[in-house]
Amino acid sequence: MQIGLIGLGKMGYNLALNLRDHRHDVVAYDISETTMEAIAAEGVATAATIGELVQQLQGRKVVWVMVPAGAPTDAVLRQLAPYLSMGDIVIDGGNSNYKDSMARAVQLKQAGIHLLDCGTSGGLTGARHGACTMVGGDAEAFDFCEEVLRDVSVEKGYLYTGKSGSGHFVKMVHNGVEYGMMQAIAEGFEVLHKSDFDLNYKEVARVWNHGSVVRSWLMELVESAFSKDPELAALKGVMHSSGEGKWTVETALDMEVATPVIALALLMRYRSQENDTFSGKVVAALRNEFGGHKVESAE
Amino acid sequence: MQIGLIGLGKMGYNLALNLRDHRHDVVAYDISETTMEAIAAEGVATAATIGELVQQLQGRKVVWVMVPAGAPTDAVLRQLAPYLSMGDIVIDGGNSNYKDSMARAVQLKQAGIHLLDCGTSGGLTGARHGACTMVGGDAEAFDFCEEVLRDVSVEKGYLYTGKSGSGHFVKMVHNGVEYGMMQAIAEGFEVLHKSDFDLNYKEVARVWNHGSVVRSWLMELVESAFSKDPELAALKGVMHSSGEGKWTVETALDMEVATPVIALALLMRYRSQENDTFSGKVVAALRNEFGGHKVESAE
Amino acid sequence: MQIGLIGLGKMGYNLALNLRDHRHDVVAYDISETTMEAIAAEGVATAATIGELVQQLQGRKVVWVMVPAGAPTDAVLRQLAPYLSMGDIVIDGGNSNYKDSMARAVQLKQAGIHLLDCGTSGGLTGARHGACTMVGGDAEAFDFCEEVLRDVSVEKGYLYTGKSGSGHFVKMVHNGVEYGMMQAIAEGFEVLHKSDFDLNYKEVARVWNHGSVVRSWLMELVESAFSKDPELAALKGVMHSSGEGKWTVETALDMEVATPVIALALLMRYRSQENDTFSGKVVAALRNEFGGHKVESAE
């Protein structure tokens, strides 16, 4: 079917190719002309503005928005909405906070526009060759788009999760789980690394991926990473984060749910961003105060 | 090849069938006669005693011990060793503590007997149809047994991990990772469960297993569990543990490695075993003392 | 000096008596007539409405608001503001979120009214006999009220913390620290409790309060609690919370600061409010799926 696509970042670009491969009629727009030229060279139609993009769509319009969460998504929706009419559908495939999606759905609904909040997992290879999509919003709008959602996802890899917000909510929790799983795996390899055994981490990841209880796509990626750099010697262990782990913890706090593992996975990321901590200084100072224990000097 | 197998519990029984299917010549022993009759009915030879079991083996003997870690393993090794000779090989496929395995290897070595410490993952279906095995000990002994280890494991699912103890060590850390991954997944579903969205947990697990970052065997098992009991209503959330998570944390403490996620996964299991806590009483009492906050009464 | 006091709950009532003892001229108001009669019997003047309360104050007016944080504080400020004039001062002595205090200060400032955000610690005995007060807002307004703040606080127990919001911010963090300290103490007593030693908890708290590193007011309260109920047998270990620990964690997340101890102290409170957990069910179900481990049945 015909579909507009706004945003050709790492995820959006791969999605465009994915849609094209499934013979959907994509009209793409991105603020970067270079990117637009690149996707055009791949056989995807482009539009010079968001307005033109919508004009190229026929009948009941469907526009997939794939831009960073927060202000960028708001900006695109603000630009896009005036061109849409009653019954048209916007799919937000980005990592929006589910509460934002709920509010945006209410607002767009006032103009009769449907918002499907589509959590998208699977990383870049997923966007390119088959993602995992969790979709909230009006059931009728979902049904209208189901063909597209099915096609961009791996087999069995899409789900209608219910009312507005539920798609991004399920995706948010997915990311919280991901934080915990990644930290668990990482701690395990640190224990291996600190041991006196002389282990080949890539081989350990490989064997764990074949028949063990912890076999998983993340462990396959660990194997891949160690195959490129057997001790990860080129990397610094700074763990950045992009928001959804934090939202999961905040949501858990609001619900008064104990999520210690997800919370600690997040906090260890923050800790990794510091070379030294003020809390460490306070403890070191205290130990010196009461026990005369030596302190180390800051350089 | 010919192999003795001591211990026909849930894991050992399935392993016996697995070995038989690969046309190895198994002689099995278990303290339960009923179990021995059952395995005999499956076409596996049995021996009435450990001594008889060894006598039925020809040439360089290989005996796979699959009994609970700790005292039971010690007891079996004590009974078994006198029947073995220089060069014979014992495979400990149980969940022994790697330090015990290191000590046992040294001791058996005094009689020229090799101990391979073989961490075995994959649960019951793994033992039956293809496990994941991590094997430490003398390289020569491993080479001698490699055919058997390859056959009982899934393809690419076995690894020689190095010197004695390394097999059980890698398996121990695997279980630590498993604890963390399980708790991360479980916390995620609790957040879903406490939300206002009306989610089908089985379907969420299903979609997460197709294309998402968290796809994994554990998530497949989650899907399976929810397919049997959509809200897990029949279960009590008491999380028992069998030792390896604890050993992982203890090992991390000895190495001074920060493993907060694995540690918390373990501590939440302990917490789940309590209906009420003394620490909770202390905090409740304190809040009452300084703020006059109401306390709840024990029944 | 003359001071209005709105809110005669547990904290406000004790504060009224504290102010009276220091010979301040208090005019009090509470929605409960019974409470007003009680405080009147203690020699404190009362007013039938907030409007009348303000009318009884002379010159530059100071009104101390001591009501629950959030909506009740907003409601009182909305009622109170119209009666105040340029230069008058409102002290919010409740547990308001510091961001609310910052916003309220900006708003009241438009009418020339000063808001001092006064974090108040020390519990009921503190409010009665000498509190600990942390006060943010305009320095000039603080100076005008310093006499009152000094009088209601223990010696050295008040601090001007700087611009608006800082008083409630410092109080919020104080409560976060309090959560961590309480949980640390509580965990210690649980370890004592689970041991094979036959310990007298009150005596342990007593000795720890005399010369040890952990001597503290909280430990004195522990001693007091055990002196009333040696095993806390009458209590259920449900740990409620009133918001500031949660705000501390949320603030730490916003700042990307790792506060694992404060976060866990909060999460264990949430955990204590549950008899059983969905996460526990998921882990129990998983262990059954892969290992055939027994599960416990929900009643």
Add this chain to the structure above:
Amino acid sequence: MQIGLIGLGKMGYNLALNLRDHRHDVVAYDISETTMEAIAAEGVATAATIGELVQQLQGRKVVWVMVPAGAPTDAVLRQLAPYLSMGDIVIDGGNSNYKDSMARAVQLKQAGIHLLDCGTSGGLTGARHGACTMVGGDAEAFDFCEEVLRDVSVEKGYLYTGKSGSGHFVKMVHNGVEYGMMQAIAEGFEVLHKSDFDLNYKEVARVWNHGSVVRSWLMELVESAFSKDPELAALKGVMHSSGEGKWTVETALDMEVATPVIALALLMRYRSQENDTFSGKVVAALRNEFGGHKVESAE
């Protein structure tokens, strides 16, 4: 009374002066002659060897051992025991593991010698001017030494905790609580430090020490530390540890008690000893693998 004292480290030296001030007749021994000369100059008698020390004691002998836990304590006890007779008493005032104390008590008992395991808190000033002592062992031996224990402790600052091991056990748990309290305080100051408010940490510690819920000796030490270095700029935040926090966590694991706050306080100490972590590298590598997220390079 007459008392032998072995070990004049930071704690033992101060204890010798403390005992002397209470007019006890101390005979001290240390491996360092310089230290022995120093204590002799303070009017404390010394002995050239452990044997001579015992010979200088009359009647029923009491020897206080104040040396590092583990091997040094074992070595001293091995040297000392042959000089003692039925009924003599050894006080181990160090930080021995309670399980070691239990085993040593059994062993010394075979020669009729009593071991009192005396946990000593309060740091250097406590040892000098009044410690907090928790004492396990035979009640009769405790009674014989009570005068000395009372004198070296602050008023109400000593406790007979029961059978052998209980003194060091209660002290161990005390230290676990101390770890948690210190980390809670430290996290609080880190939140203050990262905020936009311009706070004087010494003043915050001061006000929290006067009337607040968190007033405590540790907070007084925080105030003292900030009074010397207002931002702790000279310190590196590396938090070392000396064993008892770890033992508390290990004991909690053995008892299957959830002690998340004490455990995390310990793990954050270990984390502080690392500039970079292998676990961080693994997570960073994973984020790069699935999302193309940038990694930071190790230098």
